[in-house]
Amino acid sequence: MTRLLSLLMMLTATMITVHAETVEIGAEDDWYPYSGVVDGKPRGFAEDIVQAAFNAVGVDVKYKSLPYARCMAETRAGTLLGCFDAARNSLLEANYLWHAQPLYNARINIYARVTSRDVGLTVKSLEGRVVGVTNNYEYGEAFDTDRQIIRDVSNQDVQGFRKLLLGRVEYMVAYAKVANYLFESYKSEFQGRFKVVGTTGEPGLYLAFSRQYPSAERFVGLFNEGLETIHKDGRYAALEAKWH
Numbered sequence: 001m002t003r004l005l006s007l008l009m010m011l012t013a014t015m016i017t018v019h020a021e022t023v024e025i026g027a028e029d030d031w032y033p034y035s036g037v038v039d040g041k042p043r044g045f046a047e048d049i050v051q052a053a054f055n056a057v058g059v060d061v062k063y064k065s066l067p068y069a070r071c072m073a074e075t076r077a078g079t080l081l082g083c084f085d086a087a088r089n090s091l092l093e094a095n096y097l098w099h100a101q102p103l104y105n106a107r108i109n110i111y112a113r114v115t116s117r118d119v120g121l122t123v124k125s126l127e128g129r130v131v132g133v134t135n136n137y138e139y140g141e142a143f144d145t146d147r148q149i150i151r152d153v154s155n156q157d158v159q160g161f162r163k164l165l166l167g168r169v170e171y172m173v174a175y176a177k178v179a180n181y182l183f184e185s186y187k188s189e190f191q192g193r194f195k196v197v198g199t200t201g202e203p204g205l206y207l208a209f210s211r212q213y214p215s216a217e218r219f220v221g222l223f224n225e226g227l228e229t230i231h232k233d234g235r236y237a238a239l240e241a242k243w244h
Contacts, residue, residue, distance in 0.1 A: 022060040023219060025050060025207070026071035026083035030156055032181055033243060034085055034106070034205070037065050045243040046084045049103050050207055052235050053226035059219075067155070069136035078212025081219060085205040087138035090145065092208065097216055100224050101231075102204025104240075108139050109179065110198035111172045113164060121171075121198025123149075132160035132172035139173050140201030158182055165193055173200055 027042045028035040035044035042063040051061045064071075064080065071083040076095055088098055110121050110131075118125075123140070127148035134157050138144050152169045154160040157178060164172040172194075174182075183190045209220050230236045 020058055020060050022062055023054070023081045024062045024064055026075055026080040027063040027065050028068045028071060028083075028085060029065040030067065031085065031175075031178055033177055034104075034175070045239065046103055046205070046207075048239050048243070049227075049230075049236070050084060050223075052230045052239065053223055056226035056229040056235075057222045059222060059226075067135075072136060072208065075208055075210045076212070078210045080210060081213045081216060082207045082209045084207040086208040087140065087144075087203040088206050088208075089138055089141045089203070092138070095211070097209035097211055097220050098206055099209070099220055099227060101227060102206055103227075105202050105204050107176045107202045108143075108173055108200045109176050109196045110200060111161070111164065111174060111179065111194045112170070112197045113167075114193055114195050116195060116197055118197040123200050125198060126171060126173075129170045130168075132163050132169040134160060134174075138203070140203045143173065143200040158186065161186075161190060161194065165190070171197070 027044075027047055029037045029042075031044070032038065033044055035042070035046045037043070042065045047063060054061050066074075068083075071080070072086065074080045075083040085103065086092060086096070088102075110126070112118055123142040123146055126143075127146065128150065130150045130152055133139065133151045133153055135153050135155050143149065152160075152163065154163065157174050160169070160172045160174070161182065163169045183194070207223065209216050
């Protein structure tokens with residue numbers, strides 16, 4: 001009887017493995033520690049959250065690492081089921097499907113050269129000023145919808161900080177943890193050269209789901225279930241501790 005039960009359990013596990021669904025998700029390739037390519041593989045806090053949430057409901061995840069702008073474009077077209085990390089706002093709302101609670105929240109800072117005397121800047125403070133941004137990134141509802149800000153667009157955050165260093169832009173907006181990682185990675189170039197002079201907000205970051213992908217609404221429902229599960233069973237807290 002024990003042997004029979006063992007065989008049945010092995011067979012069940014095999015069947016689950018064979019019939020498990022696999023989805024392809026777009027992952028930002030240059031936004032570590034949230035999402036990036038490290039040693040040739042997708043790595044980051046968001047990758048771990050999305051994988052854990054889908055795995056909790058029996059769905060396997062395969063990541064496609066690519067620039068954020070292309071990731072969101074492919075998702076909108078239905079080539080990919082979803083893309084992260086998107087700061088949900090009114091400009092994106094109708095173009096994608098959204099899960100209920102964010103993957104996480106992240107602070108966005110306004111940076112200036114270290115010689116700046118500015119303090120306590122807000123989105124309104126940036127109106128009429130030349131501000132470095134990264135292509136297609138979101139920086140919170142107030143910033144994203146303010147057309148009085150003069151945006152200087154780069155393909156990567158590191159390029160924007162280099163422009164700030166050279167005085168080609170007055171300010172740079174960037175997510176705090178990403179900026180800190182860049183400052184450490186480019187220590188000889190950036191260390192001690194910038195200061196935080198304000199913030200644009202602390203929005204929730206999401207996995208944006210395609211409206212065109214087959215059965216996308218079902219996958220949103222599964223992801224909601226999985227994300228709730230890992231919050232309740234402690235796996236989310238463990239990931240937070242890992243990436244703190």
